[in-house]
Amino acid sequence: MAHAHLFQHNNFTGRQMIADNPDGVRYALTPFATMSALSFNDITSSLRLHSSTPAIPSMCILFEHAGFNGNVKAFAFNANRDISSLPGFNDVTSSVLIVEHDPNPNKTILKLRQLAGNRINSAIDDNLSGISEVSRSGDVKLKFVIDLDGLVGIDLVLVEIPVKVHTPWPFSDYSAKIRYWINLFIDGSNRLQGFVNAWGYWIEGGILTGSIEGKLKPQVEANIGAVESNLNSMLREVNFHRWTDVYLLPGSSNLVTDDYDSNVNDEVSVILPYMEG
Secondary structure (H helix, E strand, O other): OEEEEEEEEOOOEEEEEEEOOOOOOOEEEEOHHHHHHOOOOOOOOEEEEEEOOOOOOEEEEEEEEOOOEEEEEEEEEOOOEEEOOOOOOOOOOOEEEEEEOOOOOOEEEEEHHHHHOOHHHHHHHHHHOOOOOEEEOOOOEEEEEEEOOOOEOEEEEEEEEEEEEOOOOOOOOEEEEEEEEEEEEEOOOOOEEEEEEEEEEEEOOOOOHHHHHHHHHHHHHHOHHHHHHHHHHHHHHHOOOOEOOOEEEEOOOOOOOOOEEEEOOOOEEEEEEEOOO
């Protein structure tokens, strides 16, 4: 099993806390609420990583913000390892994720935003083309998200679409965000698939917010099928192995045995163990 011993100061001194994974689950969470309750928010300066299962690659991921958000600093380990200082990340950590990777050594890592390229923008534009009041106002973001219903996380891809809602004179356009939370899974034929686990939106506050919500909400829900169809069309291109599992890492990772720095808004990495032959 893997866990991380966090220290207040460099070189393993000062106050301490443990981010643990006693049950050996894929994702073990130490959320902001726990960090705050222990008065350990924004004070981590060094850490000691421990593993009793060398055959299982593990990773300790430090997040800048609550909710496993913002910049990340990830440390890979499959044995005990000491990190005596955190240059560029000192006194920053607000949530911690311990990942115990699939032990299968055969893995492919796909960077989802990089894979999608501008096709995801084009697909969303097609979906919005029948709604004259709404247009995309920036790149569609693909984000790593942890569902916080419990201490064991469920990993999701958040598809976040920035839009402008066009309103009649004399009102200005309203900013809004359309959100679809995607669950990736391996089907009975060992192929990668995805479905919309949840959906929602955010609308800028103002006199017309309620009116806009009344029109936008049914359109967002009605587009779930189109989002799933476009997603699975893209995913069919990556089914070049018989996959045995799928899970996510925040940001852009190259190998599960490498350290890396990234941001949850930049990218989401899809980990796909596969069968040989």
